[in-house]
Amino acid sequence: MTYKTILYTDHSHWAEIQLNRPEVYNAITPLMLEELLDAFGKAERKEPIKCVVLTGHGKVFCSGQDLKSVGTDIDAIPFRNIITEYYNPLIMRIRTLKKPVIGKIEGLAVGAGASLALACDILLMSKEAYIAQLFAQIGLVMDAGANYFLTKKVGRAMAFELATTGRKVYGEEALALGLVNKVVEEGEMDQALQFYLDIYKGTSSHSIGLIKNMLNRAGEMKLEEVLEMEANCQEKAGRHPDFKEGLSAFLEKRRPNFK
Incomplete structure (x- = not known):
């Protein structure tokens, strides 16, 4: 366009x-x-x-x-x-x-x-x-x-x-x-x-996207629903390559190189 x-x-x-x-x-x-x-x-x-x-x-x-x-x-x-x-x-x-x-x-x-x-x-x-x-x-x-x-x-x-x-x-x-x-x-x-x-x-776009979605939803949810959402999203974040890179960077005392 x-x-x-x-x-x-x-x-x-x-x-x-x-x-x-x-x-x-x-x-x-x-x-x-x-x-x-x-x-x-x-x-x-x-x-x-x-x-x-x-x-x-x-x-x-x-x-x-x-x-x-x-x-x-x-x-x-x-x-x-x-x-x-x-x-x-x-x-x-x-x-x-x-x-x-x-x-x-x-x-x-x-x-x-x-x-x-x-x-x-x-x-x-x-x-x-x-x-x-x-x-x-x-x-x-x-x-x-x-x-x-x-x-x-x-x-x-x-x-x-x-x-x-x-x-x-x-x-x-x-x-x-x-x-x-x-x-x-x-x-x-x-x-x-x-x-x-x-x-x-220098941040993980995958993580930012999950955080934004969670904050959009959390205000209209009950506490138990938020807790369940957090568990599901943390599972998604933890299985993503960005977490492996972030953890490696933390342990190696360097800046992460998120893809």
């Missing part, structure tokens, strides 16, 4: 996916969602790629859905189809991708753009950037997984406040609330990103 609304770049052991409509603050269109779905699939299939970085081209992450792209006839907007056919498959691909997805928020992440960011496994944010859920301000409701992610991260009461007031949550508050993993000063984003890239370069 030739991309028109995103940029995809392989950087040896990691892939970078950039939303690329800076003239409209990287607003989302159905075409962009299709291209993002394809790009994440491409990154997943490439074995040398250990993690994926999602960011926005220019000075912002994403301003949300491009309302102009859904047509001028308000009564004819296919809300359900847009969500189920475009947004939901992308969110599920990000969450089930067997590789870490690192999001970088600079400028703003608003509406569906915030939902897209919150779906990432690791989220870095500039101190001056902000997240906002503006759905209620135009008579809509949060979608693209935002109800799930916000409630999991900040609890029901704060999720309700953010969803109904639409107020801006800047970097330091976002960190305090648990919305993001790290907040950085302007100009320090690349350094913060490199910290994670260096870590994931």
